[in-house]
Amino acid sequence: NAGVMQNPRHLVRRRGQEARLRCSPMKGHSHVYWYRQLPEEGLKFMVYLQKENIIDESGMPKERFSAEFPKEGPSILRIQQVVRGDSAAYFCASSHPGSEKLFFGSGTQLSVL
Amino acid sequence: GQNIDQPTEMTATEGAIVQINCTYQTSGFNGLFWYQQHAGEAPTFLSYNVLDGLEEKGRFSSFLSRSKGYSYLLLKELQMKDSASYLCAVRDAAGNKLTFGGGTRVLVKP
Numbered sequence: 001n002a003g004v005m006q007n008p009r010h011l012v013r014r015r016g017q018e019a020r021l022r023c024s025p026m027k028g029h030s031h032v033y034w035y036r037q038l039p040e041e042g043l044k045f046m047v048y049l050q051k052e053n054i055i056d057e058s059g060m061p062k063e064r065f066s067a068e069f070p071k072e073g074p075s076i077l078r079i080q081q082v083v084r085g086d087s088a089a090y091f092c093a094s095s096h097p098g099s100e101k102l103f104f105g106s107g108t109q110l111s112v113l
Numbered sequence: 114g115q116n117i118d119q120p121t122e123m124t125a126t127e128g129a130i131v132q133i134n135c136t137y138q139t140s141g142f143n144g145l146f147w148y149q150q151h152a153g154e155a156p157t158f159l160s161y162n163v164l165d166g167l168e169e170k171g172r173f174s175s176f177l178s179r180s181k182g183y184s185y186l187l188l189k190e191l192q193m194k195d196s197a198s199y200l201c202a203v204r205d206a207a208g209n210k211l212t213f214g215g216g217t218r219v220l221v222k223p
Contacts (some may be wrong), residue, residue, distance in 0.1 A: 004155075033210060042200060042215040043156070056209050091155065100144055100163075100204070102211060104155040 002027065004094050004105035005074075012111045013082050021077040021108045025094030032075045033093045033102060034067060043091060049075060082112045115139045117214035119201050124220045125191055133186045133199050133217045141206025147175050147186045148200040150216070156200055160186070188219070196221045 035043040045059040049069035069075040093102040148156040162177035202211040
């Protein structure tokens with residue numbers, strides 16, 4: 001059973017470009033969470049999604065950031081017009097309904113030049 | 114909201130015991146988690162406490178006191194591979210998301 005898959009592992013973008021980060025949850029998991037982590041810091045919650053629904057986006061910046069989890073395919077975290085401050089590791093986690101445990105992917109390291 | 118505090122860094126000797134404390138103030142509580150994260154890798158689940166008391170799992174144990182808003186993670190018989198960050202996280206009352214503390218970096222020395 002494959003774990004949570006994130007790609008790309010590393011993403012380099014220039015200021016003003018768009019970044020698209022993909023996350024495929026574990027098989028059977030319908031809940032997806034996105035977290036951001038700056039160096040030497042903890043994980044900051046961004047958004048919680050279920051299939052075709054955003055449940056909690058209280059951690060998402062109001063502009064430039066969006067997330068989706070379509071009926072088919074991976075969850076996408078999209079950052080438009082990236083700035084240097086967006087450079088961070090972005091982790092996706094998934095869980096099974098009714099389970100307390102979150103399983104994390106290996107993350108996408110975004111670097112904005 | 115949630116406020117979770119844990120020490121930034123701890124150092125211990127191989128074979129010894131280390132206790133990582135975590136205190137939290139939350140508007141709702143539905144469980145406390147500990148995760149281990151090696152540099153550049155995904156956090157991995159260590160333990161989950163929702164009731165008061167001690168949960169033991171091999172060399173790792175986790176304790177929770179809900180009335181005090183306090184938990185600790187106890188690592189026994191430390192090994193070099195235990196050098197990592199340990200993240201304390203609280204789940205909100207709705208059971209939707211985990212809020213993480215800043216993490217405690219543990220360095221195990223020979």
